Amino acid sequence: MMKVLAGVFRPVETVTAQGGRAVFHEAMGQVWLKAGARRRAEKGEAGAVVVVETMKAEARADPRLEEGLRLRFSGADWKVLVVDQTLKAGRMVLELERVR
Incomplete structure (x- = not known):
């Protein structure tokens, strides 16, 4: 396991002037x-192949970390699928997914 510093981003949805929806990610x-x-x-x-990568990562307990957030590290964005705080006191395990 290697330690990496990851940026935490929250999806924010807005309505465009044309009535559509736009999603951007706000840094946390x-x-x-x-x-x-x-x-x-x-x-x-239907003939298209999608590559899905998954990874587990351990972090210190942080109330900001929740399902649906994006973590950016090593040049890639990963979606937080699961936050498990049962590992041990002060730690949490995150299940991450990246679709390429």
């Missing part, structure tokens, strides 16, 4: 992660 700060091994799977539908 940074956290240190102990990143685990990446797992890669390919999913295909």
